[in-house]
Amino acid sequence: MGSGVVLSVAGGAVGLVALIITARQGVTGWPFVIVFGLLIAVGEMVQFRVDPSRNRAPIATSASLAYVMLRGPAVGVPPEVAQIVAVTGLATLAGIFPRAIAGLPWDLVISSRRVLSVAFAAVTFELVTPDSLYWNGSWTHAVPLTGAMLLAVLSAGLTDALVGAGQDTERYNRPFPAALRDELAVMGRIGLAMGISGMLLAAGTSLIGLWAVPLVVVPLLLTQFAFRRFASAQRTYRTTVRSMARSTEIAGFSSPGQNARTATLAVAIGNDLGLTPARMEALEYAALLSGVGQLALADPSPGGASLLRTREERQRAAEIGASVIERSGVLDHVAEIVRHSNDPYRHGRASNADIPLESGIVNVALAYEQLVGEGNGQSPAKAMESIGLGIGAEYDPVVVESLRRVIGRGFRF
CATH class of the missing domain: 1.20.1450 (particulate methane monooxygenase, chain B)
Incomplete structure (x- = not known):
């Protein structure tokens, strides 16, 4: 009960x-x-x-x-x-x-x-x-x-x-x-x-x-x-952000529903880590808008799998996306999360505490979605094994451990 x-x-x-x-x-x-x-x-x-x-x-x-x-x-x-x-x-x-x-x-x-x-x-x-x-x-x-x-x-x-x-x-x-x-x-x-x-x-x-x-x-x-x-006004604000997020799906730079699925998982991880409501809202918006910068790239990734791109392309897309978000004038913290959402942990947050934890959450959530999401076919266990290989180098250990707990509780997209 x-x-x-x-x-x-x-x-x-x-x-x-x-x-x-x-x-x-x-x-x-x-x-x-x-x-x-x-x-x-x-x-x-x-x-x-x-x-x-x-x-x-x-x-x-x-x-x-x-x-x-x-x-x-x-x-x-x-x-x-x-x-x-x-x-x-x-x-x-x-x-x-x-x-x-x-x-x-x-x-x-x-x-x-x-x-x-x-x-x-x-x-x-x-x-x-x-x-x-x-x-x-x-x-x-x-x-x-x-x-x-x-x-x-x-x-x-x-x-x-x-x-x-x-x-x-x-x-x-x-x-x-x-x-x-x-x-x-x-x-x-x-x-x-x-x-x-x-x-x-x-x-x-x-x-x-x-x-x-x-x-x-x-x-x-x-x-x-x-x-x-x-x-x-807050409801209108959320609707606007979600509409912006769908632009990458319409243009073929992400698969249908990918941004929403990434945001759902990111929010679940944020809840598990006990982030404050203000940080949770910024995290959700950042996960939804994390792919906006890809619109500046020449061609979409196959099936919206941004992980197939080179490190340089992903970081350039993140920087462009952050710049676009900053121009709104009201999403500065969201822009900072997106800017570092493709930074490898070893060269990012591990050595720079100013990088938001939320960036690492978006990075891990997007990786898991692209391994397990619609059309990708990997099992949760296989996806966790793949992500586990990048702990400490590509992915924040704290975030990955939180993801294990979330998945262990039966999380499904």
């Missing part, structure tokens, strides 16, 4: 238990239930994807965290932990349902993670906040209450980061420390902003009531609109 199924079942079970407890105890603060439930549902409906791995729902996240931390004169009786989890779970389902009906992308696992994180935040806030502590305009209450809010937000973020790192380790075979590092980096950039928005929403609502909601939510909507524009 995969972790996604476990998380979905766990989220559903926690939500169901919370709903049963809430039904027995009764609901308090119906106006707040309705308003924050609607915010969570709407936030879930307008979720979007910034990176290839996860949907973002900043309004839903901020609203659910704010509901956890309601405590003040305008609120009256603060919601119980079970009621917080029940409202969050039901509102999340209410937001997912229209997306599913409309055929829009949705991710039950990510939504379940959000419910579980909110449950941890609610328990933490309940444990560290005495009943006598609430917003009343006094610094003696405001300071410890702000600290309790921060602890609740951090508990939610750390819970989600640990779960997300475990999922990445399972899904992409990333080392857990590297996956956790990346999740914590995301939490520090996006998660903290959503947490602080939730704190402001909770504090404002606790003091002046539901009139505070639009004051905080409107800036959140504008921020989400900007994020969506950024996500759209």
Whole structure:
């Protein structure tokens, strides 16, 4: 059973238990239930994807965290932990349902993670906040209450980061420390902003009531609109790079799908080595565009097998390709990877630490693809044997060892 199924079942079970407890105890603060439930549902409906791995729902996240931390004169009786989890779970389902009906992308696992994180935040806030502590305009209450809010937000973020790192380790075979590092980096950039928005929403609502909601939510909507524009630009960017990569296939300088297969393997190796998301993106683009420089050569290689060319031709093609990429003005690191993607390890990275590790990954991935890819016919074992003969001379030993692990886990193009 995969972790996604476990998380979905766990989220559903926690939500169901919370709903049963809430039904027995009764609901308090119906106006707040309705308003924050609607915010969570709407936030879930307008979720979007910034990176290839996860949907973002900043309004839903901020609203659910704010509901956890309601405590003040305008609120009256603060919601119980079970009621917080029940409202969050039901509102999340209410937001997912229209997306599913409309055929829009949705991710039950990510939504379940959000419910579980909110449950941890609610328990933490309940444990560290005495009943006598609430917003009343006094610094003696405001300071410890702000600290309790921060602890609740951090508990939610750390819970989600640990779960997300475990999922990445399972899904992409990333080392857990590297996956956790990346999740914590995301939490520090996006998660903290959503947490602080939730704190402001909770504090404002606790003091002046539901009139505070639009004051905080409107800036959140504008921020989400900007994020969506950024996500759209990123998708266009990726599409442009992939179109550029296909130019070598159309011209016959690489076999159909060769660049995409090379990029897929390069990304798998990068995941195994625990590269950061920014380096992974540059690696993928470099693998896709590694053959662009061949367009300046006189004739295509038979079947797109660039390894059949002389060392001088391959390095000249890499230099030309890097120069072409540099002219875009936004892919400088990608250009540097491509420039050294045909350097032999012994005369390259072994003696010059400034040469990116990603160059060695592209070199090994391309070699393996040209030995095993469509129409080449070698078995993975035979290809690994051929590449193994070049360890330390042509290929980076660290990268080759990573390739062995990737292939050993059953990687197939």
